[in-house]
Amino acid sequence: ALAVNGSTKIMGVIGDPIAQVMTPTTINPIFAARGANIVCVPLHIDARELDTAWAGLKALRNLIGFGITLPHKQAALALCDSLDPLAKRVGAVNLVRREADGTFRGYQFDGKGFVRGLKAQGHTLSGSHCLMVGAGGAAIAIAFALAEEGAASLTIANRTRTKAEELADAVNRAMGRSFARAGDPRPTPGEIIINATSLGLSASDPLPIDASLVDETMLVAEVIAKPEVTPLLQAAHARGARVHSGIHMIRGQVDLIAAHIAEVQTDS
Template structure:
């Protein structure tokens, strides 16, 4: 890979950012598409997003941004426009500079998560799910799970009102009534999804009581770094099937690269 004066930049912003997997995962897709483009992590400190955003807008060779924790909802409010999926979930994970120079927000998290499950051989239609977390990625995943025909979706969060808000959004967007707020207590046969940031650090508390996990369940992460979180290792030891957050990353980076290349390739 050569960096030239003509090279275009996709940034990935977050706080922290050391866990970001997109920069490494997307580069082969830029190469596959023949683009003169790189992806770099940008550590935007807490409470500095608006200041950083003004810099992004005037950096003319910055063609897009990947958005990770904790900025998925805040970035949606700074975009000039949102695509319909991002608008309905109120969060973005990709921003593209459009042909007119404006920033438009997009949402690939839900599509990437469900595609990753399907590619790994885990059917979604008719399944019962428990998702822990109610942030921007969780909103997108909730809607995508409902659209893929899950039988039920229980959303747990340390702030119950936030879980109820995400459940209502998923019901409203999909025209179904399969989502509800509830406790972080898995039931037999469920897909159990950790949509919190717990697991990125070795000393993070677990998002649920391990004693509730059994071998009838699939435990899935949105956390991609580390690729095997403490929750996944413990769930595997209890006989559960496990699914890394890296599946979501791998499923969506090709789509994101093609999305940027449509205009900037």
């Protein structure tokens, strides 16, 4: 059982809406297992009040950091006192940690979480050919992580095509190899298909790809964790493909985040 006392440190998770966040549920048992006197709580912050809330978070001396979800990941970049190089490269922050000197530093764990989640389920990325739909914050983080993991190629399909082109260029430049290209959301046999858009959050959303092109040679992976099985995963499963829920992307990073945030001990 969670035992909160006067010495308990607080980790927040900020977002709007907030009720769907899974960080408290997933990370509190990890803090407990580590014997860390830290509790993670959801903090509902409207985008228009982020600046005000940020100053308040800074003033809470026993707050050791906070996770960040929609819509604050990009806005947080400018508010952090410093940025980890990966957060800067991705252009989005998903964890802020209060460093020993009291400053707020921004970090990015989404890409690592996605890759670790796949590996934990026994999937291999090295040498794989990937098709990713989306070019927003989650997609950018995943694209760099796939390149670093040694995937052979990445086709990026996005509604706004220029964003897919920009992302492919940025990844190729950073990796010094011709790895990514912008393309159509058309799956080909043997590929790992990744939905990195927000399509599927709502039951009325269209599917991000033409599911009739999915076959049993493919692995279809989601970033969306709620619902755990999206309509895309249902359709892919029905066509014999292996499927991978967005929940694994969260599980893949939560232990890293717990260790990272518990590392700094600040005075309160």
